[in-house]
Amino acid sequence: MSQAAGVNFKKSTIDALIAGFLALILFGPIVGVLLDGYQFNFETDRVAWMVAIVAIGRFAISSFFQTEKGIAMSFRYANSNDGATVLAPGHKSKMVWIIPLVIVIGLLIPFIASKYVLTVVILGLIYVLLGLGLNIVVGLAGLLDLGFVGFYAIGAYGLALGYENLGLGFWSMLPIAAILAAVAGAILGFPVLRMHGDYLAIVTLGFGEIIRLVLTNWASFTHGPNGISAPLPTLFGLEFKRRSRDGETFHEFFNLPYDSAYKYMFIYLVLFAVVWAVLFIKHRLVKMPIGRAWEALREDEIACRSLGLNHVLVKLSAFMLGASTGGLAGVFFATYQGFINPSSFTFFESALILAIVVLGGMGSTLGVVIAAFFLTVLPEMLREFAEYRVLMFGILMVVMMIWKPRGIVRVTRTGFAPKQGAVK
Amino acid sequence: MDIVLQQLVNGLTLGSVYGLIAIGYTMVYGIIGMINFAHGDVYMVSAYITAIAIALLTFFGIESFPIIIIGTLFLTVAVTGAYGWVIERIAYRPLRNSSRLSVLISAIGMSLILQNYVQLSQGANQQGVPTLLTGAIRFSVGDGFVQITYMKLMILLISLLGMGILTYVIQKTKLGRMCRATQQDRKMASILGIDTDKVISTVFVIGAMMAALAGVLITLDYGAFDFYVGFIIGIKAFTAAVLGGIGSLPGAMLGGLILGLSEALFAGLISSDYKDVFSFSLLVLILIIRPSGLLGKPEVEKV
Numbered sequence: 013m014s015q016a017a018g019v020n021f022k023k024s025t026i027d028a029l030i031a032g033f034l035a036l037i038l039f040g041p042i043v044g045v046l047l048d049g050y051q052f053n054f055e056t057d058r059v060a061w062m063v064a065i066v067a068i069g070r071f072a073i074s075s076f077f078q079t080e081k082g083i084a085m086s087f088r089y090a091n092s093n094d095g096a097t098v099l100a101p102g103h104k105s106k107m108v109w110i111i112p113l114v115i116v117i118g119l120l121i122p123f124i125a126s127k128y129v130l131t132v133v134i135l136g137l138i139y140v141l142l143g144l145g146l147n148i149v150v151g152l153a154g155l156l157d158l159g160f161v162g163f164y165a166i167g168a169y170g171l172a173l174g175y176e177n178l179g180l181g182f183w184s185m186l187p188i189a190a191i192l193a194a195v196a197g198a199i200l201g202f203p204v205l206r207m208h209g210d211y212l213a214i215v216t217l218g219f220g221e222i223i224r225l226v227l228t229n230w231a232s233f234t235h236g237p238n239g240i241s242a243p244l245p246t247l248f249g250l251e252f253k254r255r256s257r258d259g260e261t262f263h264e265f266f267n268l269p270y271d272s273a274y275k276y277m278f279i280y281l282v283l284f285a286v287v288w289a290v291l292f293i294k295h296r297l298v299k300m301p302i303g304r305a306w307e308a309l310r311e312d313e314i315a316c317r318s319l320g321l322n323h324v325l326v327k328l329s330a331f332m333l334g335a336s337t338g339g340l341a342g343v344f345f346a347t348y349q350g351f352i353n354p355s356s357f358t359f360f361e362s363a364l365i366l367a368i369v370v371l372g373g374m375g376s377t378l379g380v381v382i383a384a385f386f387l388t389v390l391p392e393m394l395r396e397f398a399e400y401r402v403l404m405f406g407i408l409m410v411v412m413m414i415w416k417p418r419g420i421v422r423v424t425r426t427g428f429a430p431k432q433g434a435v436k
Numbered sequence: 437m438d439i440v441l442q443q444l445v446n447g448l449t450l451g452s453v454y455g456l457i458a459i460g461y462t463m464v465y466g467i468i469g470m471i472n473f474a475h476g477d478v479y480m481v482s483a484y485i486t487a488i489a490i491a492l493l494t495f496f497g498i499e500s501f502p503i504i505i506i507g508t509l510f511l512t513v514a515v516t517g518a519y520g521w522v523i524e525r526i527a528y529r530p531l532r533n534s535s536r537l538s539v540l541i542s543a544i545g546m547s548l549i550l551q552n553y554v555q556l557s558q559g560a561n562q563q564g565v566p567t568l569l570t571g572a573i574r575f576s577v578g579d580g581f582v583q584i585t586y587m588k589l590m591i592l593l594i595s596l597l598g599m600g601i602l603t604y605v606i607q608k609t610k611l612g613r614m615c616r617a618t619q620q621d622r623k624m625a626s627i628l629g630i631d632t633d634k635v636i637s638t639v640f641v642i643g644a645m646m647a648a649l650a651g652v653l654i655t656l657d658y659g660a661f662d663f664y665v666g667f668i669i670g671i672k673a674f675t676a677a678v679l680g681g682i683g684s685l686p687g688a689m690l691g692g693l694i695l696g697l698s699e700a701l702f703a704g705l706i707s708s709d710y711k712d713v714f715s716f717s718l719l720v721l722i723l724i725i726r727p728s729g730l731l732g733k734p735e736v737e738k739v
Contacts (some may be wrong), residue, residue: 043557052491203724218716402552409545415539424482
């Protein structure tokens with residue numbers, strides 16, 4: 013008997029048959045009958061393929077989890093939800109050269125890359141900002157915010173509407189939009205922070221949708237679904253257009269031939285600087301008492317409150333900081349696109365930002381940066397699979413939660429030893 | 437006056453359907469304390485199955501209206517129930533002992549999967565079903581008249597029937613007792629010999645079946661749907677569940693009716709552009725002022 017490995021193939025076969033039968037029920041109607049008006053076409057091959065894949069996959073998984081390796085693995089899954097890796101006290105990373113290297117490469121990119129690559133990288137950086145903002149709220153403070161796109165929209169529309177109504181340009185709107193978004197975060201945050209996780213998620217989701225619906229329906233102010241144009245940034249008053257109505261343009265001032273890539277180069281450099289500033293601020297905040305308080309609150313709210321942490325203040329600060337980062341990202345998005353409309357700020361966008369945080373690792377800065385580039389640049393490169401993008405995000409979220417709920421990059425933390433002569 | 441009465445009629449049918457979907461949210465929340473974010477998309481899947489079932493039944497030469505309705509209801513409820521079971525098995529059961537955040541994120545992922553899966557297999561265009569039932573009863577009120585279509589009557593009757601059967605199952609049968617016991621204390625119930633995993637699966641199947649009932653009724657009435665319909669109606673049904681007190685079965689039905697009526701009145705009297713904003717604002721307000729809802733018990737967090 014080949015039962016030495018302990019694999020019961022009869023059981024696997026039964027599992028596979030059940031899974032195949034279920035797949036037939038599930039996929040049969042939706043995949044197998046393609047609606048065409050009130051008529052339909054049968055698509056039996058598609059169903060046959062999917063049922064076969066499910067049955068074979070189930071057989072393989074069922075057999076694998078009966079082997080010793082599989083049993084060990086399923087045991088590890090059940091116990092893999094541990095926290096941060098703690099490094100030895102006084103640990104010095106050998107990777108210190110990596111940050112200067114990234115900065116140098118980052119500064120070189122606009123001068124060597126093509127315009128297309130540059131636009132993709134800008135988009136990636138915008139999502140890094142968004143991911144960092146949401147990471148404060150979800151990853152560090154553990155407050156699931158499903159309406160993060162609302163703050164993004166406030167930043168973007170802040171720039172466009174501020175320019176149209178008040179004549180404010182990119183540079184004045186950049187801080188104002190961050191403050192506006194933070195105020196919106198406080199207005200939303202103050203009443204809802206008493207609630208626990210799930211309710212908070214739904215309320216923030218409602219908030220994001222309310223903002224989008226108002227932007228769509230309040231046509232006299234926001235121009236509704238038609239959208240609104242946003243201004244480009246200026247360099248000490250020099251514009252990046254072909255011709256300027258008032259004063260000189262950038263290429264006239266420097267006697268260069270006009271090239272539309274200049275504006276992307278400039279946006280990129282400003283954005284690059286802002287991302288590093290946010291990274292630095294966040295890096296310091298996490299080590300400050302406020303950052304520790306966020307993480308403590310995420311792990312156990314009741315314990316924190318009984319130890320005297322003001323949970324409203326702690327949560328509110330996380331919410332406002334996250335929101336203002338989202339607002340900054342919105343300003344860059346608006347100026348980069350030159351034109352915005354409400355369809356850029358749907359719930360899917362919130363889910364994408366959430367996927368970045370989840371994939372990168374809750375609370376891990378490096379993970380978020382990598383995940384943001386992975387999730388925005390990869391779909392650009394794999395254009396032919398563009399329609400499978402959302403499906404992939406969904407599968408990614410489910411699989412990550414089952415497999416590695418703390419994300420790919422684990423949070424590391426330097427341990428510390430008490431000083432000599434300290435009170436024991 | 438006739439507008440108010442007409443909107444009351446519309447709101448009543450809309451509300452009964454919200455109630456049906458809200459049952460899925462409230463039962464799942466009651467039993468494992470999670471918001472089944474993919475529930476709205478289960479409703480969306482059932483709308484597609486409705487159209488496919490009608491197309492298939494007419495293809496096999498069935499003309500009589502009652503048989504089509506009963507056949508569609510049966511097929512849709514059965515297949516959607518299977519979806520409910522599989523979703524629970526794949527996305528939620530492996531996370532039974534994880535944090536609430538993980539389960540919620542997994543549910544959001546499931547919702548994205550369902551939307552994109554339907555979009556990929558059926559296309560992104562709006563789909564429709566033929567109008568099967570026409571005609572209406574009219575009352576004249578003052579200068580105008582109030583119209584109750586037969587379709588709306590049928591929605592009201594079938595959803596009341598569905599809620600009645602469910603109430604009977606939960607209150608009187610052994611399965612219902614098992615559900616209630618698991619809801620009160622899962623650990624105790626499993627010590628007493630109840631297979632709680634099976635009960636939780638059953639609750640998901642029941643929720644999906646109720647959503648399927650709503651899917652058939654709404655699809656027959658409106659005629660048009662796309663892969664995105666589940667999102668808005670899901671949030672509204674969740675609002676209904678919270679309004680009535682999440683975890684409470686009569687609360688979900690009551691909340692559905694109140695939400696449907698107030699939304700229809702708001703749309704008729706104030707602005708139909710902002711009716712979704714109205715529902716979302718209502719949700720936010722309830723959660724701030726009275727998170728336990730009308731019939732729910734206040735939740736006490738324990739260490």
